[in-house]
Amino acid sequence: MIRIEGLTKSYGATQALRGVSFEVPRGQVVGFLGPNGAGKSTTMKILAGFVTPTSGTARVNGIDVSVDSVASRRLIGYLPENNPLYEEMMVRDFLDFVAEVRGIPKGQRAERIRHAVDRCGLRSVLGKDIHQLSKGYRQRVGLAQAIVHDPDLLILDEPTTGLDPNQIVEIRSLIKELGKEKTVILSTHILSEVQSTCSRVLIINDGRLVADDAPERLGEGEGGTVTVVLASRTGALLQSDAVRSMLERVAGVTGVEPAEGEGLGTLGFRLRYGAEDIRRSLFEAAVNNGLCLLEVKRQHVSLEETFRKLTGGQGPHGPHEPRAPQRAA
Numbered sequence: 001m002i003r004i005e006g007l008t009k010s011y012g013a014t015q016a017l018r019g020v021s022f023e024v025p026r027g028q029v030v031g032f033l034g035p036n037g038a039g040k041s042t043t044m045k046i047l048a049g050f051v052t053p054t055s056g057t058a059r060v061n062g063i064d065v066s067v068d069s070v071a072s073r074r075l076i077g078y079l080p081e082n083n084p085l086y087e088e089m090m091v092r093d094f095l096d097f098v099a100e101v102r103g104i105p106k107g108q109r110a111e112r113i114r115h116a117v118d119r120c121g122l123r124s125v126l127g128k129d130i131h132q133l134s135k136g137y138r139q140r141v142g143l144a145q146a147i148v149h150d151p152d153l154l155i156l157d158e159p160t161t162g163l164d165p166n167q168i169v170e171i172r173s174l175i176k177e178l179g180k181e182k183t184v185i186l187s188t189h190i191l192s193e194v195q196s197t198c199s200r201v202l203i204i205n206d207g208r209l210v211a212d213d214a215p216e217r218l219g220e221g222e223g224g225t226v227t228v229v230l231a232s233r234t235g236a237l238l239q240s241d242a243v244r245s246m247l248e249r250v251a252g253v254t255g256v257e258p259a260e261g262e263g264l265g266t267l268g269f270r271l272r273y274g275a276e277d278i279r280r281s282l283f284e285a286a287v288n289n290g291l292c293l294l295e296v297k298r299q300h301v302s303l304e305e306t307f308r309k310l311t312g313g314q315g316p317h318g319p320h321e322p323r324a325p326q327r328a329a
């Protein structure tokens with residue numbers, strides 16, 4: 001559905017994109033993640049045919065968007081950042097206007113608008129002026145205008161920014177529903193949005209693509225932590241230092257720190273590991289040392305940590321976001 005090759009874009013001296021390439025097959029819901037100024041909106045604007053690249057190509061269904069933007073725009077529904085709408089228009093009139101501009105034949109307009117209105121849950125506000133609507137409803141109007149011509153591809157630039165938590169949940173589930181029929185590429189600062197909505201995540205930093213994977217696989221191979229609770233198999237009193245040094249010798253363990261136990265006669269530790277899964281050697285070491293494992297809980301490196309690592313330690317909102325305390329290596 002999308003094929004982007006070697007895309008670069010300069011705004012004067014600012015190089016917004018430095019050679020971005022990726023493909024998106026039909027039917028995928030892709031999250032585009034990156035700190036402020038990474039190049040997300042620029043990529044989306046190029047794809048939507050509103051900005052021309054300095055070099056490289058963006059194709060939608062084989063159509064080069066810079067060569068034939070009229071044809072490519074028919075295939076695309078675009079919700080720009082900040083969702084610009086005609087405030088003084090009634091929702092009904094606005095959608096009618098968009099349908100006309102989109103070139104939907106007069107005989108089909110009512111049916112296409114009805115479909116978009118039902119899909120986006122707008123029936124109750126059709127007679128209201130847009131400026132009277134809540135942010136959540138305005139976003140629904142933005143989505144309705146994006147789907148009114150039944151495009152194959154939806155490009156949504158930060159569709160949940162500025163919404164309250166209830167509205168976020170509503171818009172996310174609407175996007176998920178739309179994603180069942182359409183290819184969707186959405187940009188966001190919200191990491192959990194990617195995890196809950198997208199089957200694939202692209203991370204962009206400083207105009208370059210730095211990751212491309214399923215959200216749940218991104219942290220894989222980077223290690224994480226295993227929290228364990230241990231007890232003696234014989235009832236003997238456990239010596240914390242001795243158990244700790246035994247754990248430090250388990251193959252693949254890169255660090256050990258104390259954690260909560262489960263009461264008398266138990267000890268808890270948090271083990272850090274790298275690429276290797278340590279659970280088998282951990283089990284063997286426990287058995288060989290007369291210990292039983294009451295609890296073993298593994299946690300991969302989170303998407304947030306992976307994001308920080310790939311974007312040079314910046315939070316998803318950019319370099320000015322307060323940073324989480326760095327964990328000891």
Ligand SMILES: Nc1ncnc2c1ncn2[C@@H]1O[C@H](COP(=O)(O)OP(=O)(O)OP(=O)(O)O)[C@@H](O)[C@H]1O
Nearest residue numbers: 011014015016034035036037038039040041042043
């Ligand atoms: N019209 C423009 N003129 C000059 N510079 C621009 C223009 N649009 C974007 N830029 C610059 O290009 C770079 C990439 O901007 P872009 O808006 O694509 O990033 P983004 O990842 O969408 O950021 P954000 O999350 O803040 O929306 C930034 O340095 C930005 O300042």
